[in-house]
Amino acid sequence: MNEKTAKSVSKFLSLVLRHSPETIGLKLDENGWADVEELIIKCNNRGSQNQMTAEILDYVVENNDKKRFAFSEDKTKIRASQGHSISVELHLAEVQPSEFLYHGTVSKFLDNIKKEGLQKMSRQHVHLSQEKETATKVGSRRGIPLILTIRSGEMHKDGFKFYLSENNVWLTDEVPVKYIEF
Numbered sequence: 001m002n003e004k005t006a007k008s009v010s011k012f013l014s015l016v017l018r019h020s021p022e023t024i025g026l027k028l029d030e031n032g033w034a035d036v037e038e039l040i041i042k043c044n045n046r047g048s049q050n051q052m053t054a055e056i057l058d059y060v061v062e063n064n065d066k067k068r069f070a071f072s073e074d075k076t077k078i079r080a081s082q083g084h085s086i087s088v089e090l091h092l093a094e095v096q097p098s099e100f101l102y103h104g105t106v107s108k109f110l111d112n113i114k115k116e117g118l119q120k121m122s123r124q125h126v127h128l129s130q131e132k133e134t135a136t137k138v139g140s141r142r143g144i145p146l147i148l149t150i151r152s153g154e155m156h157k158d159g160f161k162f163y164l165s166e167n168n169v170w171l172t173d174e175v176p177v178k179y180i181e182f
């Protein structure tokens with residue numbers, strides 16, 4: 001499969017598995033899982049999207065640059081590993097973060113972030129990364145990236161919970177201003 005097709009399938013899967021499964025009449029369970037057979041049928045019923053097959057799904061799950069999607073152990077279900085706007089219970093284990101984590105944003109959000117800290121906005125969590133480089137990529141989606149350093153070790157000591165998604169994105173509920181280095 002070529003890169004362009006894989007990317008467009010990934011974008012479409014992000015839409016239906018993170019934000020609006022109803023676009024194709026799909027139902028996710030409370031843990032965010034969709035039935036693979038149902039997903040394939042409903043993608044194909046939609047018409048405009050390229051043909052979906054089990055092989056295409058396998059390829060995208062396996063080769064996706066950020067490993068955004070995962071199959072259940074028996075491969076009958078699929079879900080997004082993070083990034084949801086709809087409410088799902090991923091049952092992620094709490095993990096102790098390193099001293100610092102990073103968040104990529106853009107300058108137009110700075111005033112607000114300085115007032116209210118990092119908020120989850122439309123998603124289920126605030127997304128942080130282990131590497132500055134990843135945060136730079138995240139910020140670049142919106143313009144010139146601005147990297148905030150988060151004192152995650154101190155937050156954790158103060159009782160804030162951190163989770164690591166299956167694809168290694170750090171998640172937390174909020175980051176108050178006092179833990180952010182601008």
Ligand code: HQG
Nearest residue numbers: 068083104105109112113116117118119121123127138169
């Ligand atoms: C900003 C991608 C104003 C925040 C990435 C960000 C990530 C505030 C935007 C994942 C704010 C939310 C998530 C506040 C935060 N006031 N703006 N108080 N607090 N913001 O897309 O972290 O490629 O929901 O800085 O790689 O950008 O889709 O979050 O700019 O892991 O798999 O509000 O999405 O993953 O934007 O990105 P998002 P994000 P995928």
